[in-house]
Amino acid sequence: MTSARSSKGISRRGLFGAAGAAVATGVAGYVAHSALAGEESQAADNTGPVEFHGPHQAGIVTPAQDRLHFATFDVTATKRDDVIALLKEWTAAAALMTAGRDIGQYGAVNGPGEAPPEDTGEAVGLPPARLTITIGFGPSFFVDASGNDRFGIKAKRPAALVDLPHFIGDNLDANRSGGDIAVQACSDDPQVAVHAIRNLARIGFGRAAVRYSQLGFGRTSSTSRAQSTPRNLFGFKDGTNNLKLEDTDKLEQQLWVQPEDGPDWMVGGSYLVSRRIRMTIEIWDRTSLGEQEKIIGRGKGTGAPLGKADEFDTIDFGAKNSDGSFKVAAHSHVRLAHPQFNKGAELLRRGYNFVDGSDGLGRLDAGLFFLAYQRDPRKQFIPIQQQLSRSDTMNEYIRHVGSGVFACPGGVTPGSYWGEKLFT
Numbered sequence: 001m002t003s004a005r006s007s008k009g010i011s012r013r014g015l016f017g018a019a020g021a022a023v024a025t026g027v028a029g030y031v032a033h034s035a036l037a038g039e040e041s042q043a044a045d046n047t048g049p050v051e052f053h054g055p056h057q058a059g060i061v062t063p064a065q066d067r068l069h070f071a072t073f074d075v076t077a078t079k080r081d082d083v084i085a086l087l088k089e090w091t092a093a094a095a096l097m098t099a100g101r102d103i104g105q106y107g108a109v110n111g112p113g114e115a116p117p118e119d120t121g122e123a124v125g126l127p128p129a130r131l132t133i134t135i136g137f138g139p140s141f142f143v144d145a146s147g148n149d150r151f152g153i154k155a156k157r158p159a160a161l162v163d164l165p166h167f168i169g170d171n172l173d174a175n176r177s178g179g180d181i182a183v184q185a186c187s188d189d190p191q192v193a194v195h196a197i198r199n200l201a202r203i204g205f206g207r208a209a210v211r212y213s214q215l216g217f218g219r220t221s222s223t224s225r226a227q228s229t230p231r232n233l234f235g236f237k238d239g240t241n242n243l244k245l246e247d248t249d250k251l252e253q254q255l256w257v258q259p260e261d262g263p264d265w266m267v268g269g270s271y272l273v274s275r276r277i278r279m280t281i282e283i284w285d286r287t288s289l290g291e292q293e294k295i296i297g298r299g300k301g302t303g304a305p306l307g308k309a310d311e312f313d314t315i316d317f318g319a320k321n322s323d324g325s326f327k328v329a330a331h332s333h334v335r336l337a338h339p340q341f342n343k344g345a346e347l348l349r350r351g352y353n354f355v356d357g358s359d360g361l362g363r364l365d366a367g368l369f370f371l372a373y374q375r376d377p378r379k380q381f382i383p384i385q386q387q388l389s390r391s392d393t394m395n396e397y398i399r400h401v402g403s404g405v406f407a408c409p410g411g412v413t414p415g416s417y418w419g420e421k422l423f424t
């Protein structure tokens with residue numbers, strides 16, 4: 001694997017340049033459509049690359065892209081050196097793919113005719129479309145089920161990387177939970193995100209096997225104030241009161257692992273909790289508008305807190321209706337999840353809508369693939385979810401069916417590889 005393409009090779013970006021006029025027309029059409037709909041227009045150009053290297057991994061505060069392909073891997077290699085080699089190869093491939101290039105020396109179409117191509121090819125001609133690839137290590141990467149040190153890194157397992165406890169109502173499928181390594185690929189083009197996971201899986205053959213993967217087709221949060229707030233499958237704006245990349249001080253307090261937290265290899269990193277949350281949307285769709293708004297605690301049209309007019313108005317948790325009940329109900333989702341009732345804890349939510357066909361009983365297998373980054377899950381996701389699982393009136397309409405927790409190290413510098421500090 002080389003970082004430079006061969007003189008024979010054609011980069012995807014090169015091909016994209018040739019097709020630039022057609023794509024530009026598409027972008028212009030999209031903006032015009034948005035303006036007609038009265039919506040805030042998205043970033044003007046979602047086709048370009050996102051820098052892979054930096055102090056933090058891309059794909060966390062990066063303005064949330066529209067598409068997700070998430071996968072977890074079980075490491076089948078048993079030797080430490082094989083794992084390191086895999087991480088090096090994955091890092092090199094991720095750097096190329098996020099730059100919009102084929103992987104390998106010869107890419108998809110320029111290699112010898114006798115060998116399988118190094119790159120699977122379905123992204124040839126596509127722009128990078130803001131592809132980010134983010135990696136995290138699960139508890140099982142450090143120790144096996146018997147507590148044995150798998151790769152000589154047991155002592156480096158962060159205290160914050162706890163196994164998540166059982167929450168009331170959990171109905172977890174082991175085949176959609178856990179995993180030694182998680183990879184989150186996000187892009188504004190679904191084929192680019194799928195290509196990324198597929199090629200990492202291909203590189204991993206014989207050393208790491210896909211445990212499960214999840215496609216997401218629409219973001220359910222905004223991670224920048226420049227983005228409009230999208231809607232989840234309940235039809236509500238989701239991501240209004242999220243941590244945003246502009247909140248730099250808060251990100252240090254709530255998102256990024258600090259030197260005093262340790263371990264060293266996690267400084268500048270963050271912990272990811274993933275939850276596959278099935279939504280019983282057929283039942284939700286028969287629930288009155290008033291009840292839906294009471295459950296969430298916000299208006300369905302505006303996204304404003306109940307009793308307020310605008311989406312970003314401050315929530316008044318003391319405001320009451322004439323019957324003495326709280327305008328933002330005592331067991332509403334936003335009240336129970338708000339930092340005011342969680343010792344100040346916040347999350348950077350980065351989830352996606354999913355519909356994976358139907359379940360054989362005429363119900364859509366649909367929901368929210370919840371992804372949340374944080375500085376310490378023991379102080380953030382766990383207590384918030386304990387409170388939600390006990391009292392949230394939304395629980396009647398959702399079921400947590402998959403789960404994972406991963407330590408995502410700090411950013412990659414040129415010449416280093418994902419998790420290098422964990423192995424040195």
Ligand SMILES: C=CC1=C(C)c2cc3[nH]c(cc4nc(cc5[nH]c(cc1n2)c(C)c5CCC(=O)O)C(CCC(=O)O)=C4C)c(C)c3C=C
Pocket residue numbers: 232234236237238239240241242275277278279296298333334337338339346347367368370381384385388398
């Ligand atoms: C444990 C954390 C959370 C889970 C699990 C969760 C699931 C979940 N949420 C929605 C829809 C909405 N959530 C909203 C706000 C919100 N949710 C959480 C946490 C979890 N949600 C937080 C911390 C917040 C912010 C609360 C606040 O500070 O005001 C909203 C309102 C809009 C917004 O602020 O984003 C909606 C809508 C669904 C459908 C869901 C599971 C399927």
Ligand SMILES: [Fe+2]
Pocket residue numbers: 333337
């Ligand atoms: Fe929520």
